[in-house]
């Protein structure tokens with residue numbers, strides 16, 4: 001059995017401004033913020049649910065929708081864009097059989113777009129959860145994703 | 150010699166950035182030791198005399214910023230901006246990866262100068278490995294006893310470019326939506342949890358130990374007289390050496406491209422270079438013989454910004470690149486104020502139309518009007534800067550736009 005929502009949130013309760021840290025902790029566990037967890041956080045931090053929701057939806061790394069085990073993010077900022085991010089994205093969509101914003105039926109991968117992740121020394125770049133993959137090309141997609149399958 | 154000058158990155162890959170002892174062996178924490186024997190006012194004077202100006206983009210005098218903090222406020226904070234969201238920028242990450250202790254020392258010196266006991270580092274959510282590195286570095290510095298009673302906590306962002314804006318960053322540390330505040334009051338007077346707060350960029354803080362150790366005159370004598378010191382640049386785009394460099398601030402942009410950068414890929418010609426990230430102006434080839442310092446860049450209608458240098462060769466479709474950038478701002482606008490929320494939306498809409506070959510000359514004129522409105526009426530720097538890359542590409546590459554119009 002995993003930890004309860006409250007158990008995950010409680011360590012941040014007395015931290016000033018700890019709500020965002022608590023959201024990070026929830027996401028480390030579930031890859032998204034489940035609705036009940038959000039409600040629990042609002043209760044623990046003594047703020048209205050609407051406010052907790054407003055914070056969670058402001059940040060692009062937080063999601064209130066269920067996501068896959070691995071979140072693949074394709075950087076589409078201008079440098080990655082001219083380095084061929086578009087072709088990589090097409091190859092990712094084709095390989096996974098999903099579009100941006102979707103999750104594979106087996107719940108393994110979610111595909112998202114993102115802006116510069118600060119790894120522009122070898123572009124285009126994708127990230128898979130906390131891993132950074134540099135110099136990605138369409139041909140390399142199967143080999144890169146094999147590690148996570 | 151390619152003309153690099155390494156101060157912050159002198160010991161890159163020679164010391165372990167997490168270990169205070171490594172840093173101390175190469176002269177680290179001497180600046181802090183000196184600062185402890187000085188009065189707060191003297192520290193601020195020294196920083197003022199060094200003429201150090203912020204490396205986060207706005208180029209404001211660091212000593213001046215510190216001097217605005219009211220002396221007698223009971224609680225104050227030091228905040229380091231490690232949000233680094235400008236596309237094409239990764240210099241703050243490099244500074245942490247190579248020399249994190251210098252950042253901690255700089256923050257500790259600032260704390261002495263303004264009388265703070267607590268510091269925060271706001272690290273972007275894209276850098277979880279830097280959060281770990283910094284936490285280890287802080288622990289090591291604590292163990293070595295160098296920080297004494299100054300406490301530093303690392304907070305992690307969650308993917309919002311606007312949180313790099315100092316008041317939005319403060320809101321985010323407070324656990325809220327990262328929306329910019331109205332200024333004034335400035336953070337120096339009313340910042341984190343309503344108390345006086347100094348917010349500086351990573352690179353700014355990392356310069357401080359060297360200023361204290363080697364003296365303000367020494368620092369002021371390096372590079373451009375009005376924006377002295379060094380600047381860490383990151384090169385991207387159609388360039389042979391897409392990497393980072395530390396150069397004196399009077400280094401020429403043309404040398405950045407052709408000496409450090411090794412020239413344009415495939416021996417092609419330069420089309421344009423964008424300095425400072427996606428919010429920067431596009432600079433045509435005839436203007437690149439300019440020093441990279443803040444004021445020289447301003448004189449050619451550009452900005453040094455974060456120090457990102459994005460190079461486009463002659464084969465690139467600049468309208469397409471500008472459209473991509475318009476999408477960036479549409480996506481990152483926080484929506485708090487109208488000129489930016491609506492403006493970035495309309496701007497992207499018109500740019501898409503033009504880029505797809507369905508735009509008219511009227512669109513082009515409307516973009517220029519909207520651009521002026523956004524620059525004047527937006528609440529924060531995001532909305533003010535968003536139209537600049539588009540406006541400057543229209544200014545310098547109008548024929549590229551004309552070719553795409555209906």
Ligand SMILES: Cc1cc2nc3c(=O)[nH]c(=O)nc-3n(C[C@H](O)[C@H](O)[C@H](O)COP(=O)(O)O)c2cc1C
Pocket residue numbers: 202203204205206207208209211230231232233234235310311312313314315316348349350351353354529530531
């Ligand atoms: C939209 C926006 C994004 C910004 N992003 C950053 C950033 O990522 N890092 C940074 O240091 N400053 C950023 N700034 C500038 C900060 O507001 C602030 O001026 C800076 O942190 C002050 O530090 P400095 O004086 O040391 O440069 C940004 C400003 C705006 C308007």
Ligand code: SF4
Pocket residue numbers: 311328329481482483484485486487489490527528529530531532533
């Ligand atoms: S200018 Fe844009 S980002 Fe800044 S406050 Fe207004 S809407 Fe938000």
Ligand code: FES
Pocket residue numbers: 075076077078079080115116117118119120123124125236237238
């Ligand atoms: S532009 Fe894609 S990682 Fe920086």
